[in-house]
Structures are given as C-alpha cells and as structure tokens.
Amino acid sequence: MSVVTAADPTLDAVLAHIDADLDHSTERLMALMRVPSISTDPAYDSDVVRAAEVLVADLAGLGFDASVRQTTGHPMVVAHGDDISANGTPHVLFYGHYDVQPVDPLELWHRDPFDPVIEEQNGVPVIRGRGASDDKGQLMTFIEACRAWKAVTGKLPARVTVFLEGEEESGSPSLVPFLKANAEELTAEVALICDTGLFAEGVPAIVTQLRGMLQEEITVTGPAVDLHSGMFGGIAMNPIRVLCGVLAGLHDANGAVSVPGFYDGVPEISDDLRASWEALGFVSETFLAPVGLSDPAGEADRTGLEMIWSRPTAEVNGIWGGYTGAGFKTVLPSKAHAKISFRLVAGQDPERLHKNFCDWVSAQMPADCSVEFKALGGSRASQMDTSHPIFEITRQALSDEWPGEAAFIGCGGSIPVAGFFKSILGMDSVLAGFGKEDDAIHSPNEKYDVQSFHRGIRSWARVLGGLAAS
C-alpha cells in the first residue's frame, strides 16, 4: 500500500549503495555486538566504555565531530555533523543506546551472546546475539544511512547530531544531568529515536505515546537471622509468606492494580485514536500465541491494545528469598526480596505513586516484619505533538520503503529519554524502529532480522533525503 512518490536519482543511488554494502554494514554491527556492554552490572564497566569508544571512532571516520563524554556513570557519545542549517534543512538529533541487558539465564542461549552470527530462523536470515535488536542493531541503521549518504554525495543531506547513551538498560542515572548541562549543544528541532518496533510483519510504525516507568525494590525482614524451620517453623513469621501476601494483592480479581490512587488522572484514549487502533486489527490471541499464551491477563474490561499501550500496569520482575540452590534446605529465612515495576501512562506522577506504593506495602506488615524500599527510578509517560512536518516526512519515508503503510501507534515500553527531550530540551521525538515481536529482546537468543536491518538503513536514508527536500 505504499504511496508512489516522485523519483529521486540521488536517493536511488544512496539506496543502491546501501544494498551493495549490506555485508559490510552487518559486519560493522557484529563488531559492536562483540563488546559486552551490560550497563547494569559493574563487572562490565570497562566494556561499556569500550563500546562508546568504538562508536566514536566510527563516527569520526564518517566526518562527525565525535567524542566520548564522561558522566558520573557510563559515558555518552555525542557527534555533530556539519552545520548546514543555513541551507534551510532542519537540525535533527538522533538517539540510540549502546548498552545492553544482562544475558542470564545463560544456559538458555544456544550460543555465546557476545559472539554474534548470521543464521537462519524460520527460513529468514537473522543476526543473533545480545543487542542485535535492542539497541545496537537499531542505532546502526541510522549510522549506516549516514555512511551511505556520505559515500554517494560526500555529505549529509541534513544537519545531524548523534547522541548515544550507555545507561538505558540501567535506569539512565546520568541522562538528566547531562541533558541539563549540555542543553544548548543537544537541542535540535526534533529528535529521531530508533528503539521501537514494526507494528506487524512489513508494517512500520511511529510511536506517538509511550508508557513511563516506576521501578521499586522491596525487602521484607522477619527474624533477625535465618532460622531452622524445624525449631522455629510454625511459631516464627516467615518473610516470604508476608511478601507473597503483598504481591498476590498487587492485582485485584479483575486484573486491576490495587495500589491506592493508582488510576487517579489516567485518561481514556480519544474516540479518534480508539477508532484508528481498532482499524489495526489487533487480536490479543494472535499477539500472545508466539510466546505460548492465549489469555489476556490485564484489566478484564480493556482491549488488548489498551493493555499494552494506554493502561498502566504492575509487574513483579524478580523475587528471591531463602534457599534457592540444588537440593533442599529447611531454612526459615530472615529476608525476602522483590523487584517490581509499574508502567505508567499520561496523568500518572511517579513520585506520588512511589509514596502510595510504599504506604500501601508498609501498612500490610505484621507486627514482626519490617520493610525497606529501594527506589530505582521513575519517568513519566510521553505523548507527542504530531503536527511537526517531520512526522509526516517520516511516515511517508517508511511507507515508501515497507510493504505496509506506516501507522501512528502507542508503545507499552518506557523510553524515558523522549520525555526528557520534551521537558528539558523542548523537543518532540519521532520514534521509529524496526524490531519485531519475536526478537527476544531482554531474553535469551535475541536476534534482529537482516531484513529489519537492511530496510531500517534504507528507511533512515529516505528520511534524511526527505529532510533535505523539506
């Protein structure tokens, strides 16, 4: 259903160059993937730095004024193309992140997560390894598009600043201070963010609303020391029992989140948006089938797209306590722990919800238990103003490249940087990416379709061309 646009010989030459150079593009991506830049685990700190250095070297080689920029956490990469704003082309800030998720459980990977390879999956070639899709493969689609424009025309068709983060998978502690300290340098007309997915096979999408996030860790303490359940079982309060009681009550019988005030200020989506989402033909069972599920688990009176795009959620992301090794240990543990995340939508304030959550949990502690909270960060949801012309330029470029026409959609994930670009730099963000639901991001055996990578590069090349012509 692509719209036919006027032929552009320069763009055609750039696209042809991309096709011819694909093997080299893929090899450059795999070189980046070999660096295990797991940002949440301090054991990999030097690898995170190394990944930033690899990118700076590559961008400098393309003529960018590129540098590794220190923070109190992991470094940022900032690279400026030539300032050609005088030509009338807009200035865009491209964002991606070069850090990756941890790889455990390692035994479920069928090969080394940091030794990437191209192999077949379901009959099509994929790039396999940690970060293939999230987000090294996606950020390289943009860099490769720039490389192709430079190779064919000797310059970039628009003014581009590349801004790459190394803390996206660990709560971005340095992001806000860095944006504030470098606001003038980083402010462009609009941001391009490549960390999202296709809507469906062959159907690209631009995300115009994103859920925010609140991350909590709680520790329930009962006895002062681990006890023998033979001696104390039955008389001493077990903190796992208390923690399970709290977590079992996190959702009510209808699937709604029980924290008081959780839904205060949560808006209903507009009738227009509801109609356009209905037109997407989303079927929950079809969405769930590839991961072995069939039954939507959210609020009973909501559609599947509302559950993943416009309704807030609570999930337990991790739980641990007592003896978890081989065999058995009849311990009655002193402590039990859980990591819990809330996906937030417009109207929800992370700070207020953090307080409500702490109060709600604390009120459930029996006399002999106490609870400690570790706040792991929060971010508000984002809603884009789609009236800036670049939204239409991008929609057109994506529709030209892909079999299906590009849609404006919501996203259940949190990309807090889009909110910070708006609140700190005053920029809206165009969120376009080429991931697929079966990419297994954050999971064992992550992959990125070679076609996603190839068409992704071509997509950004078209967007850059559209900016020059705008």
Added chain:
Amino acid sequence: MSVVTAADPTLDAVLAHIDADLDHSTERLMALMRVPSISTDPAYDSDVVRAAEVLVADLAGLGFDASVRQTTGHPMVVAHGDDISANGTPHVLFYGHYDVQPVDPLELWHRDPFDPVIEEQNGVPVIRGRGASDDKGQLMTFIEACRAWKAVTGKLPARVTVFLEGEEESGSPSLVPFLKANAEELTAEVALICDTGLFAEGVPAIVTQLRGMLQEEITVTGPAVDLHSGMFGGIAMNPIRVLCGVLAGLHDANGAVSVPGFYDGVPEISDDLRASWEALGFVSETFLAPVGLSDPAGEADRTGLEMIWSRPTAEVNGIWGGYTGAGFKTVLPSKAHAKISFRLVAGQDPERLHKNFCDWVSAQMPADCSVEFKALGGSRASQMDTSHPIFEITRQALSDEWPGEAAFIGCGGSIPVAGFFKSILGMDSVLAGFGKEDDAIHSPNEKYDVQSFHRGIRSWARVLGGLAAS
C-alpha cells in the same frame, strides 16, 4: 534439682578422664569440622567421603570393627564394639550424621565456616564453624564418651554399634535401602540418637515425639520465554504473580494451613502431656526474643509449644524467579519457583498430603500457566514408647549431669531416622542432645557451647555406665 545417686568410683574415674582430656576432645572435633561435608551439593561429594573415612579411622583406633559402607549416594559409617551381650548388658545403636548444611549466605559468616575455632560468645567459650552443633559436635560427644571408657577401663561397658549417616541434610535417599539391606546387623535393643537440644539453659531433655516432613518444589510456567515487560506487561500472565497467589493462600487468616485434608487425623495431645508441657513454663515471647521476634505466627488458638511440637506447619523455604541480580531488568519471566516444606505430626500421611498439595496447587493455575512438581521426599512423624528402661536410665543420667532435671518433650524438627528405626528395625529411639537455641544451626556463624560438648560427653559416659549396671 539433680537426684543424688550412689557413688560409682569407675564412673567417677571416667568422668575425671573426660575433664582432663577435654582439649584433645575439642581438637578432634575441630579436625572433623575442617572437612566440608555438605551433602546436598555435589561439588562436595569427595569431602563427604573424606569425613566418613576420618570417622572410621578414629573408631577403628578405639577398637571398633569400623568400615565405610558404600551406598548409591553418600557412604554410611558402621562400627561395632565387642559383643558383650552375654554379660547381660543391652545392645544399643548410636546414630549421628556427619554431613552438614550449605553455608550460604557466606558473607554473613564472620570467619571461614570450615576453619573452626574456640572463641567467646556472650562470655562463654564456643566452638565456631559449620557442623559444630549439627551434628558433628553432637556425634563426637558419644565417641568421646566411648574413648574415655576405653582409656580408663580398657573396654566399653555395653555392647555398642555406631551408625553414622552422610545424607541427613539432603533427604537421606540411601537410608531406607541401607537399613533394609542390613537390618540384622543394625538392629539393637534401642537406638541412641544425638541430634536434638537442651530444653533450656542447663535443662536437658529427651524427645519422645518428633514431627515428620514433606518437601516440595514447584515451578510455575507462564510464557514460553522470558518477555520484555514493556512489550508484554499488562497482557501476558506473569508466573510470579500466580506463584505468589498460591503461596499467599497457603495459610488462612487464622494461621492454619489451607491445603484440603491437611488436618485429617491430627490428634490432640493427651491431658497428661499438656499438663507436663504447661509445667515447663514455656513463654513464646521469650523463645522468640533472641531472633528478634515477639508474635507467635502459628494457628491463633494454639499455645507456643503446640505450634513447634505437636501441630503441623507449612513453610516456604525458598522462592526465586525473574531477575534477582544487581540493578534492574524489566523482564516478565517464563518461570517462577518455590521450595516448600510441611512439618507433619502423628496421623498425617506424607504421600496423601503430597497428592492433596499437588491437586490444590494445580487447581489454582489460570488458563495460561502450568505447574510442575518435584517431590523431594517425606517422612512420617514419630512417637516413642517410653516404657523401655533405657528411657529412665537416660533421664537419670542426664539429671545427674546437668543442673536441671531432664524432661520428656516434643521436637518440631524432623529426624526421619527415628521413624525408620521403628518401622524397619522395630527399635524405639532415645533422642538426647545438647544443642542450644542460639546455636544457629543451618545459619551463618553456627556454634556449639564448649559446655554442651563437655557435659554431653559426660552425659553419654553416665548413660553407658547406667547400661552396664542395668
């Protein structure tokens, strides 16, 4: 409150020898403790064998016909003293276990668990290290008592078989087959088991009823793979949520266990026993205070002693699922796990309860989750017939040795071997031991009071003397 008994110059000489030799006795115990015989972890298999060999060498040196006996799991130690039954003295089988619990969390130990030392705790000397109390220190009290009798009189005053197990902390998989295969060799008139504790400071006890045990491991599976909670959170069922729901419902609001049929056949204790337990002056708050608790957590209408001795219980001993490392991972996991143990009392059938538990859990699975069970073993509760004269001999010997008079009590822990001695070999067991509530068995910084060790040796020396005179 000791009963005054007639002087026995031979016994006095044996006791004096024990006093004089205490430093050597302690050094022999610490040599055994240096062998990290953790039976539940295959990484320590060769250490378990080594501990058995150390004991066989020691017993052989005392004139026992001692051997390491292979099983399909960890070996048994069997050692026979001279058969002097013709003299009219009874044949006793002494039981202890030379394996120990795992040591995690290792960071909470203030020294190497397997590098024992004598140090002060609360103003009294203690032997510090894994196994000090459970059960290496306790089993060595008996061996040291035998050593003293041999040293002073050149022989043992009764016919003794020593039987030491290396799988007590890992479910004793080889015990029943070994008892069945060697029933004739191991059957004595009565068993002496040293794996229990004092009732209170200076007050020894003989346990006449023991809880049994049922151990379960469950794994709840939701999605086929770990999912990203941004993409699937809100629509995909989280197995941690389901597991927490099951475990939160394991106890009702009154503290009773919810598994159907759990209390079928559970007897009330006799009025006599209830009166004698009341006379012990047990105060739940006093019992709980040393571990930082104050509020009995069991069935609301039961006394503290019932909660730990005569009522069945359910405890979650371990729980794990999702991401449990440093930082945060917004994973919606495929699986969540828990280890659960039930303490059983007379009248409860582990096999029936296993089935009831599995049925009860399975019935709670939502459409998109499945549950797997790993049965980790079970044993019935035990109740002793205290009419055999050795119960009174032991009660007298303990009352002579300790400041307080010995009491017949219950025990909340499981010592399945006592049940198997009864069911397979037809023997009752005299359970007497010298552990203290603050020994931190199964916990970091385990210890055994030097006084427990010293008086424990003297106690068994008196029991052996009592057997000779009986």
